[in-house]
Amino acid sequence: MDFVTYWNSLTWEKAFRIYWYFFIFELTRFVTLEYVVLWRWKYRRRRDRDKYQEATFRLFQEAPFVSIIVPGKNEGKHIYKLAKSLQNQTYRNFELIVIDDGSDDETEKICNTLSKNGFIDLFIRNYVRGGKASGANLAFRYSKGDIVVHLDADCSYSNDAIEKILVPFYFEPNIGAVGGNVQVRNESESLATSLQSIEYQNVIGSGRVVTSELGIYRIVSGAFGAFRRDILDRLGGWDIGPGLDGDITVKIRKLGYQVRFAPDALCVTSVPNTFRKLAKQRRRWDKSLIRFRVRKHKDVFVPNKAFQIPLFLSFVENVTFNLILNVKWYLYIVDMMINFSNMLGTIILMNLILYTLANYFKLIFFAPFRTSFRESWLGQVIYVPLSAIYTGYFLRIVRTYAYIAELLFKSSYKDPWNPGKTSFYAKARRI
Amino acid sequence: MNVKLKKPAETGLKSDKVWCHHELRFYLWDNLDPIDVFNLSDYDAVIISSQNVDLIKEKVKRFRSWSSSEIHLKPLFIIGSGSLINDPMVKGLVDGSLVSESHIDGIADVVRRIHSRKMKLDARLPSTFEGQLVNKLLGFAYTRSLEEINPVLNKESITGYVYPMLSINFLREEEGTQYQILNLMEEEGLLDGSFQDRVYICPSCSSGFLNYREVCSKCSSTHLHADDVVHHFPCAYIGPMKDFDSDGSGDLQCPKCDKLLHHIGVDYDKPSVVHTCQSCGQIQQNTPVHASCYSCETTVPTEQLQPTEIKSYTITKKGLHVAMNGYSNSEIDTDVVHGAVDLTTFSTILNMEVERASLLGSAKSCLGIINLHNVNQVYNQLGENGAYKLMTELVELVKSSAGRADMICFERAENLLLLQNEISLQEALNTLRSLKLLFNRLFEDRFPNGGVEIDTRSQLLTGGKNAQWHLNELHNAN
Numbered sequence: 001m002d003f004v005t006y007w008n009s010l011t012w013e014k015a016f017r018i019y020w021y022f023f024i025f026e027l028t029r030f031v032t033l034e035y036v037v038l039w040r041w042k043y044r045r046r047r048d049r050d051k052y053q054e055a056t057f058r059l060f061q062e063a064p065f066v067s068i069i070v071p072g073k074n075e076g077k078h079i080y081k082l083a084k085s086l087q088n089q090t091y092r093n094f095e096l097i098v099i100d101d102g103s104d105d106e107t108e109k110i111c112n113t114l115s116k117n118g119f120i121d122l123f124i125r126n127y128v129r130g131g132k133a134s135g136a137n138l139a140f141r142y143s144k145g146d147i148v149v150h151l152d153a154d155c156s157y158s159n160d161a162i163e164k165i166l167v168p169f170y171f172e173p174n175i176g177a178v179g180g181n182v183q184v185r186n187e188s189e190s191l192a193t194s195l196q197s198i199e200y201q202n203v204i205g206s207g208r209v210v211t212s213e214l215g216i217y218r219i220v221s222g223a224f225g226a227f228r229r230d231i232l233d234r235l236g237g238w239d240i241g242p243g244l245d246g247d248i249t250v251k252i253r254k255l256g257y258q259v260r261f262a263p264d265a266l267c268v269t270s271v272p273n274t275f276r277k278l279a280k281q282r283r284r285w286d287k288s289l290i291r292f293r294v295r296k297h298k299d300v301f302v303p304n305k306a307f308q309i310p311l312f313l314s315f316v317e318n319v320t321f322n323l324i325l326n327v328k329w330y331l332y333i334v335d336m337m338i339n340f341s342n343m344l345g346t347i348i349l350m351n352l353i354l355y356t357l358a359n360y361f362k363l364i365f366f367a368p369f370r371t372s373f374r375e376s377w378l379g380q381v382i383y384v385p386l387s388a389i390y391t392g393y394f395l396r397i398v399r400t401y402a403y404i405a406e407l408l409f410k411s412s413y414k415d416p417w418n419p420g421k422t423s424f425y426a427k428a429r430r431i
Numbered sequence: 432m433n434v435k436l437k438k439p440a441e442t443g444l445k446s447d448k449v450w451c452h453h454e455l456r457f458y459l460w461d462n463l464d465p466i467d468v469f470n471l472s473d474y475d476a477v478i479i480s481s482q483n484v485d486l487i488k489e490k491v492k493r494f495r496s497w498s499s500s501e502i503h504l505k506p507l508f509i510i511g512s513g514s515l516i517n518d519p520m521v522k523g524l525v526d527g528s529l530v531s532e533s534h535i536d537g538i539a540d541v542v543r544r545i546h547s548r549k550m551k552l553d554a555r556l557p558s559t560f561e562g563q564l565v566n567k568l569l570g571f572a573y574t575r576s577l578e579e580i581n582p583v584l585n586k587e588s589i590t591g592y593v594y595p596m597l598s599i600n601f602l603r604e605e606e607g608t609q610y611q612i613l614n615l616m617e618e619e620g621l622l623d624g625s626f627q628d629r630v631y632i633c634p635s636c637s638s639g640f641l642n643y644r645e646v647c648s649k650c651s652s653t654h655l656h657a658d659d660v661v662h663h664f665p666c667a668y669i670g671p672m673k674d675f676d677s678d679g680s681g682d683l684q685c686p687k688c689d690k691l692l693h694h695i696g697v698d699y700d701k702p703s704v705v706h707t708c709q710s711c712g713q714i715q716q717n718t719p720v721h722a723s724c725y726s727c728e729t730t731v732p733t734e735q736l737q738p739t740e741i742k743s744y745t746i747t748k749k750g751l752h753v754a755m756n757g758y759s760n761s762e763i764d765t766d767v768v769h770g771a772v773d774l775t776t777f778s779t780i781l782n783m784e785v786e787r788a789s790l791l792g793s794a795k796s797c798l799g800i801i802n803l804h805n806v807n808q809v810y811n812q813l814g815e816n817g818a819y820k821l822m823t824e825l826v827e828l829v830k831s832s833a834g835r836a837d838m839i840c841f842e843r844a845e846n847l848l849l850l851q852n853e854i855s856l857q858e859a860l861n862t863l864r865s866l867k868l869l870f871n872r873l874f875e876d877r878f879p880n881g882g883v884e885i886d887t888r889s890q891l892l893t894g895g896k897n898a899q900w901h902l903n904e905l906h907n908a909n
Contacts, residue, residue: 102702112717115717116648122714122715123716123717124660124703124705124714124716125703125716126660126662126702126703127702127703128662128700128702129702130662130664130667130669130700130702131667133667134662134667134668134669137667137668137669137670138660138662138669138670141669141670141671141674142705142714236666236668236686236687236688237667237668237687238667239666239667240665240666240667421664421700422664422665422667424664425664425665425698426665428665429665
């Protein structure tokens with residue numbers, strides 16, 4: 001009853017004073033701007049249909065040799081399924097290289113068997129774990145392809161995924177890398193996976209279409225990314241992670257190459273099925289923003305000879321909407337607590353309603369722009385209200401924790417995701 | 432000590448080659464002696480005299496591989512230095528050594544013991560090669576009181592191991608067959624094997640002299656180059672050693688970040704090894720191992736090599752029984768063939784006939800044998816009932832050509848004995864010749880692919896000798 005009274009008493013001025021954060025940042029950036037850009041992308045896509053077909057034709061005519069590399073630890077159980085799905089690809093001129101980064105399960109046995117039976121072209125086992133970057137680099141060292149496609153073993157790929165991720169190299173000049181569209185496989189497994197599924201659709205399905213269209217696309221996903229061999233040669237492959245996907249994307253852009261997102265190049269992956277596991281994964285991802293954007297590649301902000309506006313904007317957008325606004329959100333809460341303390345509960349509820357409405361808008365109106373395995377988005381309708389809590393509170397708190405841990409303690413260098421022997425040097429060299 | 436020279440006239444051999452010791456006669460077989468081995472059957476033992484180890488080996492092998500038990504079971508010694516029989520192959524085939532002629536007393540008992548045990552053996556020669564080898568091996572072990580038949584490591588053997596008394600019967604390239612014989616004997620309960628070793632032999636020629644090589648998984652080339660994979664921790668570069676030592680100086684420098692590598696385990700490590708095929712360029716880590724045979728040049732993956740267990744064998748009671756009574760690889764009971772008498776009855780009648788011949792003096796009787804080589808294949812083809820029918824038919828054929836009073840016996844499924852009374856040797860041979868023709872015609876008409884071969888022999892009965900002696904003589908006659 002109080003809330004109805006409050007709603008009726010709300011004027012535009014008052015609403016803007018209290019919910020400025022939503023109107024200025026969330027509604028403008030993630031709804032309005034994205035919606036406009038998506039229409040532009042749709043228009044250009046329709047306009048360039050013939051050009052896209054021509055690029056596809058050229059791809060098959062030239063048929064560049066592609067090296068599909070799959071580094072990983074204890075991933076043996078996924079490899080057969082992956083190799084089988086690759087055998088059904090529309091683009092077939094590729095080799096499959098699997099690197100076992102010091103697995104302690106049956107991976108070696110499984111991969112040796114698959115290798116003998118022709119499912120894998122090259123299998124190399126490192127008896128000592130060296131980390132994701134060294135695994136990828138070893139595969140790259142022995143690859144022969146003109147284009148290198150980096151995959152995660154636990155992903156599944158649509159039959160034309162390899163073709164679709166290669167076409168952009170023939171569609172536009174100066175493309176250095178192309179990222180694939182990673183979606184959630186296990187969305188119905190738990191509440192955590194359902195919420196991540198909505199998030200992936202927004203952040204990757206449509207969000208990366210937008211950033212790619214704006215020229216500020218910043219992460220070619222390690223789960224599905226294609227790279228030109230000559231560029232990887234110049235870079236010497238991947239650097240130590242975590243966050244090596246974003247790092248190499250930045251390095252490619254620094255060399256002056258374009259990076260594109262291929263929404264039709266679909267793959268699905270299994271995401272963490274509990275909030276605890278999810279928090280752990282996101283802490284690792286979020287720390288990399290500080291480590292790579294703020295520290296390692298801070299030169300992007302410096303207006304020197306190598307200064308690039310799109311790269312600068314990409315960093316600004318990334319840092320602003322993740323780091324600065326994260327801080328700003330806490331300031332906003334403090335502001336509300338000081339100035340509107342008697343209505344704090346109502347304001348939080350109102351915020352949730354606004355975010356939920358925005359999310360429903362995106363679910364419905366962004367649907368025509370999404371490319372997905374999913375037949376219908378209707379199943380997600382019931383999760384949308386929770387999605388506001390998930391992104392607005394859960395992810396924000398995790399992110400805050402990660403930023404603080406990284407800014408104050410450089411905790412990413414202690415992350416067991418990477419072997420200590422490599423993190424030690426990464427920290428010493430500030431990379 | 433009682434050594435005397437035998438008179439040359441009695442042997443037709445040079446007198447200085449024959450030593451007599453009491454009732455025993457030893458033949459001294461020296462380097463240049465061109466004597467044929469079969470001429471040595473008249474002596475109780477043979478002593479090889481040579482300083483040449485290779486020549487000794489050759490003589491021992493020739494002697495022991497002889498088909499007649501009168502030769503291959505005969506006591507055999509070496510005179511000279513004891514070091515001459517250090518060769519494990521020779522050691523397993525001779526009965527001892529003596530330093531000089533004056534030591535002959537020391538081996539006389541050995542000779543007597545061997546002869547005494549040899550007399551208990553059934554001297555009949557099985558028709559199959561396998562059967563002959565079984566008899567030979569068991570006979571040798573029995574006469575030497577050997578409880579075990581042991582494998583001997585031998586670099587000259589194609590499989591690396593020999594069972595001396597068995598291996599000498601094969602050409603080097605056929606030595607693998609010895610394991611089949613031993614397996615057969617073990618399966619039939621004649622030997623009891625215990626594991627000693629396992630060898631892998633060529634599936635094509637049974638040779639154990641194999642060259643094991645890592646080969647390219649793609650083109651099978653042996654031209655592979657192995658390189659350590661080096662991981663530089665600071666920059667995550669990883670690649671073969673050659674990437675880091677491009678100038679060949681030995682100093683390792685990272686091709687990605689140009690830093691010098693200092694300490695393994697500190698700033699770099701070597702997590703694996705990668706092989707590069709120099710023929711086709713294939714990169715691989717798990718190179719298959721192929722074995723190339725030195726003998727027939729066949730190359731096969733090691734998984735296809737034939738694993739062969741090397742065993743020590745003890746002779747079972749059944750084996751001892753077979754050693755004394757002879758081996759037959761047919762399971763057919765020859766005692767129940769219609770129209771023929773069983774072997775015991777035949778031996779009794781044979782003894783009586785010998786006695787009658789001795790008493791009458793002028794009585795002439797002949798003992799003949801018809802060997803049916805490879806007939807077991809035909810029996811297997813026919814099955815048990817068919818085999819009995821065929822044997823009955825053969826007996827009828829013999830009856831149709833022989834006299835009414837003549838005795839017929841299937842000694843084994845592979846040979847028939849025929850005791851013919853009041854007949855000259857020539858007549859007996861003629862009868863056997865016509866039977867051979869009839870048998871040949873029968874087998875050629877009905878079993879053209881059977882491969883059965885017939886041979887016949889006959890001999891006059893000798894007074895004062897028993898049935899066993901006559902049967903031995905018949906089997907050992909060439």
